[in-house]
Amino acid sequence: MLLEQAHPLEDSERVPLRDAAGRILIQDLLSPIDVPGFDNSAMDGYALHSSDMALAQTRGLVISQRIPAGVQGKPLQTGSAARIFTGAPVPEGVDTVVMQEACRIENDRVFVDKPAGAGANIRPRGNDITAGITLLHAGTILRAAQLGLAASVGIAEVEVRRRLRVAIFSTGDELIEPGQPLAPGHIYNSNRYLLHDLVATQGCKVVDLGSIADSLDATRAALSTAAAMADLVITSGGVSVGEEDHVKAALQSLGNLTLWRVRMKPGKPLASGRIGSVPFIGLPGNPVSVFVTFLLFARPYLQRLQGRVETTPQSWPVTVGFDHRTTDRREYLRVRLSGDPLRGLTAEKFPRQGSDVLSSVAWADGLVEVAENTQVHSGDTLRYLPFSEWAR
Numbered sequence: 289m290l291l292e293q294a295h296p297l298e299d300s301e302r303v304p305l306r307d308a309a310g311r312i313l314i315q316d317l318l319s320p321i322d323v324p325g326f327d328n329s330a331m332d333g334y335a336l337h338s339s340d341m342a343l344a345q346t347r348g349l350v351i352s353q354r355i356p357a358g359v360q361g362k363p364l365q366t367g368s369a370a371r372i373f374t375g376a377p378v379p380e381g382v383d384t385v386v387m388q389e390a391c392r393i394e395n396d397r398v399f400v401d402k403p404a405g406a407g408a409n410i411r412p413r414g415n416d417i418t419a420g421i422t423l424l425h426a427g428t429i430l431r432a433a434q435l436g437l438a439a440s441v442g443i444a445e446v447e448v449r450r451r452l453r454v455a456i457f458s459t460g461d462e463l464i465e466p467g468q469p470l471a472p473g474h475i476y477n478s479n480r481y482l483l484h485d486l487v488a489t490q491g492c493k494v495v496d497l498g499s500i501a502d503s504l505d506a507t508r509a510a511l512s513t514a515a516a517m518a519d520l521v522i523t524s525g526g527v528s529v530g531e532e533d534h535v536k537a538a539l540q541s542l543g544n545l546t547l548w549r550v551r552m553k554p555g556k557p558l559a560s561g562r563i564g565s566v567p568f569i570g571l572p573g574n575p576v577s578v579f580v581t582f583l584l585f586a587r588p589y590l591q592r593l594q595g596r597v598e599t600t601p602q603s604w605p606v607t608v609g610f611d612h613r614t615t616d617r618r619e620y621l622r623v624r625l626s627g628d629p630l631r632g633l634t635a636e637k638f639p640r641q642g643s644d645v646l647s648s649v650a651w652a653d654g655l656v657e658v659a660e661n662t663q664v665h666s667g668d669t670l671r672y673l674p675f676s677e678w679a680r
């Protein structure tokens with residue numbers, strides 16, 4: 289439902305390659321050139337015509353020129369060889385490079401001890417990239433390899449999607465900021481920091497509005513302010529069923545609530561809707577629920593707003609090393625993989641799985657999904673969702 293309602297941002301900007309890391313391409317990137325642009329040597333060695341190989345093994349070849357990388361050699365006379373280095377252009381018509389370890393120099397002539405066939409050790413023009421091909425598709429996120437690839441064809445600037453602005457705030461009268469003394473009955477605001485990093489890691493600009501009191505007025509005011517400043521508003525807490533939970537009512541008075549409550553554990557009270565035209569996701573208050581619902585709902589949604597096509601969280605099957613029984617809610621257990629990767633990994637479960645136990649997330653390297661109404665036995669194979677993927 290969320291993904292269907294997600295309208296990708298249209299605005300784009302041109303940025304130098306150096307500033308493009310983590311950004312999303314808005315148009316296909318075509319290569320203006322072949323890479324490499326010329327046949328070149330894959331080795332330090334000697335370039336020669338393969339028709340001279342027999343001669344090179346018996347009487348040797350005179351070394352008629354020296355071609356380091358960056359130098360264009362001259363045409364190579366038959367019966368002679370060129371000293372050549374890795375990356376240097378191979379002279380026109382020359383079809384073989386013999387690596388220097390297979391050669392010996394005697395009386396200024398090169399003798400080949402271990403012959404190589406025609407085409408050996410030559411990287412042909414266009415071996416990596418052909419001019420005109422689509423190098424990178426629109427929607428691709430630019431990381432080290434993609435930035436390097438764009439640079440390799442001489443592209444200095446790219447057209448990328450404007451950064452998504454995401455406003456976040458936490459709700460709760462009990463919240464105190466780290467660094468302040470803790471008053472009786474209060475807790476430190478962990479969601480603010482957790483959520484800030486989760487959103488920032490997605491390449492978004494975070495508008496951090498701190499925390500607000502549990503009142504309808506404060507919640508309405510904060511939602512309006514947030515919506516005026518951002519493309520998307522994400523909050524934590526205040527979406528459950530108690531009368532101290534004001535987010536739903538505030539949302540309904542400013543826009544609409546399109547989704548509330550998901551049959552899952554943790555994360556049941558997840559809410560979503562719009563503040564005017566600005567999309568809103570209300571994550572639950574418990575920090576573990578924030579983490580899990582962010583991965584499963586907010587992150588794919590953010591990615592879709594950013595124009596990403598593939599938003600499904602990465603997962604793979606693992607064997608579990610525990611028993612577990614679920615009720616009518618689907619569960620996401622905090623687990624850690626152990627064992628030998630070649631023999632198959634086993635997922636171990638953190639002993640305390642409460643939605644308030646943030647230690648479980650810090651300990652775990654991923655989640656295991658257990659279907660509703662299921663008895664899991666040690667040795668069963670289940671779906672594992674790695675946390676490492678969140679940084680991508």
Ligand code: AMP
Nearest residue numbers: 458460477478479525526527528573574
């Ligand atoms: P709520 O959904 O607002 O009732 O919150 C559910 C639980 O999460 C309560 O125990 C809250 O104290 C806790 N909680 C809510 N917001 C935060 C926060 N920002 N940091 C840490 N815990 C929170």
Ligand code: MG
Nearest residue numbers: 459460525526
């Ligand atoms: Mg609350």
